Amino acid sequence: MSARVAFQGERGAYSHLAAQALLGPTVEVLPCVDFDEVFASVASGAAERGVVPVENSLAGTIHRVYDLLIRHSLHIVAEHALRVAHCLIAAPGVAIEDVRVVLSHPQALAQCEHRLRALGLTSEVAYDTAGAVKLLAESGRRDAAALASPLAAQVYGMHVLREEMQDHEHNYTRFAVLSREPLTEWPPGDLKVSVALSLKNERGALFKALAVFALRNLDLTKIESRPLPGRTWEYLFYVDFVTDDFANKGQRALGHLEEICGMLKVLGVYPRRV
């Protein structure tokens, strides 16, 4: 079996950084153009693992990834929180005084808006952060820099001019590791159970569903309603709960939930790290 890890984006993307943090700096990677390709690569065996962002503290939950988690039969087997710290990156020998233009993904540019303005730099949009560094390296431009991870600078032989360019210090992304097979043995300690569920449009249905956890003293670390477009008043919920006794308490909670929910899908059971 290949030990490769699939992720969305160019080499040096924050997902690549997360893959290294989770699986070691020498992990073999399979960069994919979109999340669909990440899921397809893990499902087909082209990659052993996939690393996908689940939520960002500023931009919120990545619904596209949840859609794919629900549609596919992959399993979350680990999680990792990565602090997003954008670097200003240019070609070797370029000084900050030479830089007029900054390339990056619009979200990264927006996250660094105040510092870019203070430096008097003009923004130019690019598809993604690491892609901007790659583009810059290929173009040979010396009046431009990119905003991306320090790994992107390393991958494309570029130079970090400034670290910590983001305006908000607390910007982190939670990543999930995907596998074809679920974990079946867990280390001691807290496990996180991620589920997606739908409830009928009955008054108090959500309260009943949450009673499943409250009655068992199970902590929730995430709950989010998502209206099902086109199905008025029917809701999909994402719930993460924590248990140190999945085999008994966790399984019983899932069984109880099944009685209440229209749809219930366990997305993964994995050691809690966040």
Add this chain to the structure above:
Amino acid sequence: MSARVAFQGERGAYSHLAAQALLGPTVEVLPCVDFDEVFASVASGAAERGVVPVENSLAGTIHRVYDLLIRHSLHIVAEHALRVAHCLIAAPGVAIEDVRVVLSHPQALAQCEHRLRALGLTSEVAYDTAGAVKLLAESGRRDAAALASPLAAQVYGMHVLREEMQDHEHNYTRFAVLSREPLTEWPPGDLKVSVALSLKNERGALFKALAVFALRNLDLTKIESRPLPGRTWEYLFYVDFVTDDFANKGQRALGHLEEICGMLKVLGVYPRRV
């Protein structure tokens, strides 16, 4: 008082379309560069109303807008759900066969990926959808088109080549109308109450907070947890609930919530439309 409406983006943005749907097609508008400027314009009186997106069915909740709702003292006085339908827009006289390149915001490009690929078009990123149409109109380019709202075509004297370019039919954005003053008289029928609240890290705290609604038979239309970055295990929640008796039942529910929550902020009480 000015009757102007502030929104983020260029004229012809989806927020502009929402402002027209809410306040009439001849509404005077104040385009702003970012959400901060929208809030500041309403707070200062430069605009009477602000129109901001709160959540999108594919991209999720717009946390930045919630951050500003919590920080400022503006009030939500209305809501509107707008279906996002991207048009392919070019200069008058340009045929679809002439088009090689498509400009738009990365999110719009991603939402139309399959159709763009089927047409054999190359994507080029721009800051926003309506801005791409404006750019195209100014450039005089005849080999390029933009993805944006039909209103953007109208505003910049451009031509709609194709409608409904998005791959997913069900893509809608919920907008909120902001005002300096809260509504104090409500029409008969269902009202929606939007609140942000924080809970102490106590087991069962969320269950107690939700009991406030369940015990009064109040429906929730939105619930979302958001970890407070930097404050481990403390959570912020966004909750929307519905009541046809705000003066009594709604107020009592808020009073009860205050007993349980660390922080409770009412973001608005307004007629339910979604």
